[in-house]
Amino acid sequence: MRSAVLRSSGVLAVVALGAWLGVARGHAQPPATAPAPAQHLQGFDTVVVNHVNHVLGTELLPVASGGAVEPGIFVTVTMDELQVYDQPAATLQGGRPTDATVAPECRSGCPAVFYDALSRSWLEAAVESTAFAVEIPQRVLLAVHAELPARTLLEVAYAASETRPIQPPQLSMLVNNTRGGLRAQPFFLVPPGGLELRQGSAVLGLQVDISPGRYRVSAADPRFAREREATTPTQLQAIARDVKKQYPGKESVVLIPGEGVTVRELMKVVAIMHPSFPRVVLGMGPFIRRP
Amino acid sequence: MISPRSSKPRGLAFVALGLLLGASACKKDPPVVRLPDEPPQQRAAQSFVHCVEARTSQCVEAAEQLAGWDAFYLLAWLGGGSPVAILTALPAELADHADPRRVQRRLVEEVERYASSMRGAECQSVSSQPIDPLVDQVASVATARLQQLGLWQGGMQAITEGLVTEAHESLGGGYLVRLDCQRDPFRLYVATREREGRHLVVGMTTLLPSFLDAEPSRREVVEQRLHSRPLGLANTSVPVAEGMVHPWVTIPVEEF
Numbered sequence: 330m331r332s333a334v335l336r337s338s339g340v341l342a343v344v345a346l347g348a349w350l351g352v353a354r355g356h357a358q359p360p361a362t363a364p365a366p367a368q369h370l371q372g373f374d375t376v377v378v379n380h381v382n383h384v385l386g387t388e389l390l391p392v393a394s395g396g397a398v399e400p401g402i403f404v405t406v407t408m409d410e411l412q413v414y415d416q417p418a419a420t421l422q423g424g425r426p427t428d429a430t431v432a433p434e435c436r437s438g439c440p441a442v443f444y445d446a447l448s449r450s451w452l453e454a455a456v457e458s459t460a461f462a463v464e465i466p467q468r469v470l471l472a473v474h475a476e477l478p479a480r481t482l483l484e485v486a487y488a489a490s491e492t493r494p495i496q497p498p499q500l501s502m503l504v505n506n507t508r509g510g511l512r513a514q515p516f517f518l519v520p521p522g523g524l525e526l527r528q529g530s531a532v533l534g535l536q537v538d539i540s541p542g543r544y545r546v547s548a549a550d551p552r553f554a555r556e557r558e559a560t561t562p563t564q565l566q567a568i569a570r571d572v573k574k575q576y577p578g579k580e581s582v583v584l585i586p587g588e589g590v591t592v593r594e595l596m597k598v599v600a601i602m603h604p605s606f607p608r609v610v611l612g613m614g615p616f617i618r619r620p
Numbered sequence: 621m622i623s624p625r626s627s628k629p630r631g632l633a634f635v636a637l638g639l640l641l642g643a644s645a646c647k648k649d650p651p652v653v654r655l656p657d658e659p660p661q662q663r664a665a666q667s668f669v670h671c672v673e674a675r676t677s678q679c680v681e682a683a684e685q686l687a688g689w690d691a692f693y694l695l696a697w698l699g700g701g702s703p704v705a706i707l708t709a710l711p712a713e714l715a716d717h718a719d720p721r722r723v724q725r726r727l728v729e730e731v732e733r734y735a736s737s738m739r740g741a742e743c744q745s746v747s748s749q750p751i752d753p754l755v756d757q758v759a760s761v762a763t764a765r766l767q768q769l770g771l772w773q774g775g776m777q778a779i780t781e782g783l784v785t786e787a788h789e790s791l792g793g794g795y796l797v798r799l800d801c802q803r804d805p806f807r808l809y810v811a812t813r814e815r816e817g818r819h820l821v822v823g824m825t826t827l828l829p830s831f832l833d834a835e836p837s838r839r840e841v842v843e844q845r846l847h848s849r850p851l852g853l854a855n856t857s858v859p860v861a862e863g864m865v866h867p868w869v870t871i872p873v874e875e876f
Contacts, residue, residue: 372707372771379770400704414703415765416830434843441839448842449830454702455851456827459733460726461697462712463705490868494846494853497868520868532865532876580875608871 370400377403378511380415381472381503387511391475391596393504394603395512401468401498402450406485408474411446418446424477426484435491436521437613443488451493465494470513472503475593479539479586482595483518483613490518504596514599519583519612526617533579534617535572535606537565539598540587546572549617566601573605582606583616662745664819665797665810669743676735681820683724688790689811689823690723691783692755698780699762700829703769714779730824733850734805741801743808748797751811754832755787761831791822804848806841 377398381387385407405412411419411426419442420427432444454465469489473482482502490497501513526532526549534549544559546568559565573579582602586595599609610616658666671679680686694717698706716722763780766772794813801807811823830836837845847853864870 370704370707373704376703376707376769376771379768383768400707402702402704415769416700432839434839445836445839445842448839448846449836452837452842452845453700453827453829454705455846455853456825457697457701457705459851460693460730460825461701461705461709463702463709466702466704492846494851495856517869517871520866524866524869531874534876578874581871608875610869610871 373400374398374511377470377472377503381405381511384410384412384415385472385474387505389474389476390472390503390505390511391593392507393502393512393514393596393600394506395501395504395514398470398503398511398513399468399501401466401470401501402454402489403470403472403503404447404485404489406471406473406477406481408477411443411485413446413450418450419443421481424474424481426481432488435488437484437487437491439484439488439491443485444492447485447488448492455494467498468501469498470501470503473592475591475596477592479590479592479595480588480613482592483586483611486516486518486611487521487613491521502592502596514596514609516599517608517610519610519614519616523614523616533576534583535576535579535581536583536585536616537598537602538585538587539590539595541589541594544568544598548572562597562601565598569602569605580606581608581610583610583612585612585614585616658745659748659795660819661748661795661812661814662797664812664821665748665799665808666745668810668821668824669738669799669808672731672735673739677728677732679821680724680728680731681822683720685790685813685815685820685822686723686727687717687720688787688792688794688813690717690726691786692751692758692791692811693823693825695755695758695762695780695783695787696829696832699758699765700831703771706771727823734808734824734826737804737848737850738801738808741803741805743799743801745797745799748795748812751791751794751796752788754796755784755791758829758832759784794822804844805850806837806845 378387380403381390384405403414406421406424408424409421410417411421426440426442428440428442430441431438432441435441435444451465457463458465469486471482471486473485486500490500497518499515500518501515504512504514506512526534532549533553536547536549538545538547542560544565545556546559546565547553547556557568559568584595584598584602595611602609668679694713716726759780763772763777766776766780791811791813794811797810797812799808799810805826807826809825809828810821812819813822814820827833845851861867861870863872865873865876869876
């Protein structure tokens with residue numbers, strides 16, 4: 330029986346290798362016109378599309394331009410469930426966690442159910458990296474329902490960032506671009522507790538506070554003229570262009586979605602700001618700390 | 621004929637004997653070493669842990685005993701592991717699986733990784749379950765999952781069926797024993813199989829996919845493991861990115 334087992338192992342591996350190469354070849358190649366992704370894993374796009382279609386539907390993702398989809402841990406948030414990869418990890422109701430108890434360990438104040446789910450995922454990734462020839466993923470890709478409260482998106486993103494060992498991951502949100510393709514919109518998070526700016530630093534720190542139908546634009550730089558408000562996307566676009574003229578070297582904007590703001594509305598602001606300020610930082614409160 | 625000199629020592633001897641008997645009557649019964657009142661597979665798992673604590677990888681069985689556990693572990697990985705890792709590493713892992721020496725090497729490395737932690741962890745077996753139904757469960761979960769993710773093509777059926785057959789043949793009648801520990805790694809899963817009346821340990825892991833793990837680890841346990849030495853995560857710090865706003869915001873300061 331021993332030899333039979335060993336023989337079957339050998340046959341199995343040969344079949345498997347051939348089979349797996351077949352799987353890889355079977356996946357559609359990205360169109361020649363698409364920009365080359367920084368890191369491409371053959372088959373990953375297919376897995377993500379299949380999964381998102383199964384639990385959410387790609388048509389329910391927010392719309393934005395985005396960049397290439399790169400491999401990483403993918404987290405899906407529907408209005409009633411959080412999944413890490415395809416594993417159910419927390420229950421939601423109307424896009425908010427049914428148990429909102431905050432994890433004391435979470436410096437940003439994220440719910441314990443999100444913190445525990447993401448911690449467990451990083452542990453699984455760490456154990457996996459010791460057992461198999463892989464590394465702990467550096468990216469987290471969030472596929473979320475467009476009507477999800479933006480606060481939920483941020484809490485999940487903070488939970489993923491605060492629990493990853495060594496350093497926070499690179500974050501992206503899965504979006505539908507205007508031509509219907511699946512893309513990834515990268516974003517950063519304001520560190521928990523905010524950023525401490527040194528006196529005289531050359532930081533502008535442009536910030537947009539978003540509430541439903543209203544945008545308040547301010548900046549950390551005391552030389553920034555004054556706070557400005559907009560109530561329409563067109564007005565916000567005009568403000569963004571004005572600021573860009575004054576600060577042509579600046580590329581970043583901090584977006585603070587308030588109560589009642591959905592991911593769809595948040596991504597609209599990302600799209601408005603993108604031509605002038607393509608680097609997006611998201612946060613849940615004031616982001617500047619003065620020493 | 622008996623001289624008084626000779627009768628005196630005899631009297632002393634009686635006194636001494638009486639004292640000795642009296643003393644022995646006060647002594648507790650000598651300790652009786654009893655085997656733990658546990659099923660044999662749990663005793664085998666516990667012995668394996670003691671062996672690892674003393675001699676690390678010398679406790680790992682011969683290579684030809686281990687293919688079944690390797691097949692089971694690969695199936696569990698397909699059922700609950702990261703799809704990114706599966707896409708990245710499956711061909712190489714299957715190639716390793718075909719080589720008994722590499723299969724043995726994999727378990728030796730796992731045992732050596734945790735040996736020093738296990739020495740002070742006070743691991744105790746708490747339960748065991750037959751492994752045959754688990755093989756069928758992981759196979760069923762893996763199959764459904766690979767189909768749903770779009771990876772059930774190009775011979776994946778042959779791969780999973782081959783792994784299931786191998787796991788049943790090699791682990792059939794065996795058990796998966798759970799040991800809980802006071803310290804890192806906090807939990808061990810040890811696979812045993814019976815051959816000629818002897819229970820052998822043929823596999824070990826510290827974590828199983830959540831669909832097999834009815835009792836997830838507490839938050840403090842996960843936190844500690846995420847900073848543990850065996851996982852290579854102890855004493856690590858965030859690399860400082862020069863000229864960036866913050867390790868969380870890796871944007872050049874001048875663009876912020």
